[in-house]
Amino acid sequence: DQQVKQNSPSLSVQEGRISILNCDYTNSMFDYFLWYKKYPAEGPTFLISISSIKDKNEDGRFTVFLNKSAKHLSLHIVPSQPGDSAVYFCAARPTGNQFYFGTGTSLTVIP
């Protein structure tokens, strides 16, 4: 059973606007969350992370929000750029080493 879910397979956004990618999880033992970005024919690359003791982490145009009570996290990209077009994977980890990934959301930023 998927413990990390990304219910939107795709998202299209105009350049310069905000992109919001969502992720839900079921395991309350998850204590560390990450977002990865994947271009075609490449491996996923780390984008940003957040610990369960925080509710927000910001890195330049990327911000991740964590709502533990709702078991929900989101990635905000502002402003969106055409180079942001990629598949974004949400991942979560309980104390330990196993990372659980979602199915990905394909973001298209329209120039």
Next chain:
Amino acid sequence: DAGVIQSPRHEVTEMGQEVTLRCKPISGHDYLFWYRQTMMRGLELLIYFNNNVPIDDSGMPEDRFSAKMPNASFSTLKIQPSEPRDSAVYFCASRGGLVTGELFFGEGSRLTVL
């Protein structure tokens, strides 16, 4: 550092043949993971190693799948015999020992079983 290196990048084979995928992790990383990417399940963990020892292989789908890590710089994922439903992209990833250390992925091996 060169990053995680996987080979082959592409493999096309016929049903019933043996397939071997290879991975060289980043030097100094003591965790190695094998993932499979499919449309339905996203990135699915197959097995992971710590200091060359398999820790969790519960994600390995069947006995047809096996993985080894004979030393700190090399791992293989073998499928024997292969089936069309094994067609997917297989990723190897490694990380260091930090609690908050993220995974570093290779570029993947795209397997097509006809």
